[in-house]
Amino acid sequence: MKLPLPISNLITFFLQWIWLFVFVLSGLLILIAPLPQSSRTPQKRLIRIEASSFQFTPGQIHINPNDEVTVELVSMDVVHGLSLDGYDFELKADPGQTVSATFVADKAGVFRFRCSVACGNLHPFMIGKLQIGPNQLIIRGIALLILSIVTAFYSVRQIPQLQTRLA
Amino acid sequence: MKKEFLARILVILFILIAVAIPFAGQWLFSRNRINTIELHARMPENGGWSIERIDAVVDEPIHLRMTSDDVVHGIAIGKSDLPGVDIYPGEFVETTFVFDQPGQYTFYCTRWCGPNHWRMRGTIDVSGEGRPLQPEPQPLFVTLDIDIDSPPIVETVPTEQVSAERGANFASLLPTYAIDRTTYLSTSPAVLWMRLRAESALFSLSDQDIWDAVAWIWQRQTTPENLENGQRLYAENCAACHGETGKGDGVMVRNNPVWDPGNHNMDKSSGSFTGEGFVRPRDSSDPKNLLGTSPALLEGKIIRGGMGTGMPYWGPIFTSQQIENLVSYLFNFAWGFTPNENLD
Structure with missing residues (x-):
């Protein structure tokens, strides 16, 4: 056969x-x-983030790619920091001393921002989310x-x- | 047989040496640290400084080995211009203090570590030979017998933005007492305004002109450097409660009700440790509050604190020059002057 x-x-x-x-x-x-890129023109944004033990308010931020973002970090109780994953961006604020800095969101995606100054027991869990552009995933x-x-x-x-x- | 005996002795010797090394190291380490004080910083709710009283001798250095058990703290000596040392959790930092005058010194936490941050204070008792610390001269509010808790009296406030530059034009018209430093210290802007308004020589000036002149009088008592120093002190020590713009809306008092004489209740004792009954500080940017207070009164409030309002006493912390700078800066809120933005 x-x-x-x-x-x-x-x-x-x-x-x-x-x-x-x-x-x-x-x-x-x-x-x-x-995916087709959003055709929105980049804009300047001012985002005020209040850091308290152990959270950021707001903890979730949604912006468009290429926005020029000014972050104002306000500490509510002890010294807190904010460092953004994927970007070279770090802030450190004492209570009563608001700090701000500007960056251009030229990388799209979802990035976490974390407290960069040890602020107590739950400091490692003090994390927020910055979403730049649509959530492709x-x-x-x-x-x-x-x-x-x-x-x-x-x-x-x-x-x-x-x-x-x-x- | 003799060789084996020797070998056994050697083995025992090596074992003894191996056991002795850690002990010897520990002994050497502790001998180096004999004059070192290990100081742990904790939030006041968790105990504050681990040592609150340090005894020292004149000209003998105190080595401090410090760490934080929770959040960022700092240490500095009151009434000195030495910069503070930051204490980070998980790290040891060492510093040395030498005192050349006997007396009692205050050490305090320099970084905000919670609503009770200002309670983190300790004393250093320095004994020994030498010229003792000069006692501070009595503050002006005591010698002038000013009741620093009396409500401010402001009958008129500027109707538009005051300008010290415009006020400088009227400098030649002003009577001599107006530009005197003692008048500045003991008089509130509102009272000085009323006195100047009553002057016949200034009859031709408008109300606003006189306010400009008063602002100029206030400004000429300080320098830009002192104002900058005052601004820095305010940001580091006061803004967390009094607000960065002086509105009394700082992050630490955000949950407290706004002060209102109507709901004042004598039955409820304010100033308990838990902060129950605390109200927000008054709005310093409201001219009705600050224009009715004299520099001596403000100095008194800073030295003595708020007596049950939650305002700490800064007498053992600030030098008189620092308090003066702070007072000069505070009046900027009342005049509506914008602070120096380029300060870091």
């Missing part, structure tokens, strides 16, 4: 599974395709989730046909 591998068999195999390739390819596309994640659900339903419909053909 020789192996039945004629070209026509290969073609039918490929046609049977082409939907899977389409899904895998679109999944990769969702993962790596660049969550958008891509939702798109992938929808795609995988569609794939699941589609494959359930496809596989019985496949089985009957093979039989």
Whole structure:
């Protein structure tokens, strides 16, 4: 018995599974395709962050890429600091002495800012979040989730046909 | 047989040496530290300074080895111009103090470490030979018998922004007592304004002109350097309660109610340790408050503190020059002058 591998068999195999390739390819596309950049013109922003033990208020900040951000750090009880991950940006404030500094948000993404001066027991947990531009990870994640659900339903419909053909 | 005996002796010797090294090291270390005082700084709620009284002898240095157990603290000696030393948690910092005059000194925390930060104070008793510390001359509010708790009396306030530059134009018209330093110290701007208004020589001037002249009188009693020093002292020590713009809205008093004579209640004792019954400091940028107080009264308030209002007493901390600078700076709030922005 020789192996039945004629070209026509290969073609039918490929046609049977082409939907899977389409899904895998679109999944990769969702993962790596660049999203359209927001066309909002950069603006100057003044953000006043109040640091108390052991939180920043506001703890979540959402800005657009290339905004010129002036951060005003107000300490409410003891000496606190603010250092922003991914940027060379650090502030240190005593109560009663507001400090401010400016940076240009030229890197998009989600960055944490942390207290940089030991301020007590829970100092390591004094963290805030700065989101620059849309949260790409969550958008891509939702798109992938929808795609995988569609794939699941589609494959359930496809596989019985496949089985009957093979039989 | 003899060789083996020697070998055994050697082994025992080496073991003894190995055991002795840590002990010897510890002994040497403690001998170096014999004059060193280990001082832990903690928030006042957690005990404050671990040592609150240090005894010293004239001209004998005190070595302090300090660390913080919680937040950033600092140490400085009251009534001295030496810069403070910052104490960070997890780090040891060493400093040496030498006193050349016997007497009692105050050391205090220089960085805000909570609402009770100012309670972190301790004393250093310096004994020995030498000229003792000069007792401070009695502050002016005592010699002038000023009641520093009396409410300020302000009948008129400037209707527009005062300008000391404009006021300088009227300098030649002013009577001699007006530019006298004792008048400046003992008189509030509002009272001086009323006296000048009553002068017949100044009849041609408008009310605003006289306010400008009073502002000029106040400004000429200080220098830009002193004002800068006052601004720095205010930012470091006062702004946390009195607010960075003097409005009495500092971060430490934000939850306290605004002072209102109507809700004053004698039954409720204010000034308890928990801060119950505390109100916010008065708004210094409101001319009705500060223009009715004389420099001597302000100096008295700073030296004595607020007596149950939560305002600490700064007498053992500030030199009289520092208090003078601070008072000069405070009046800028009442005049509405903007502070120097370029100060760091």
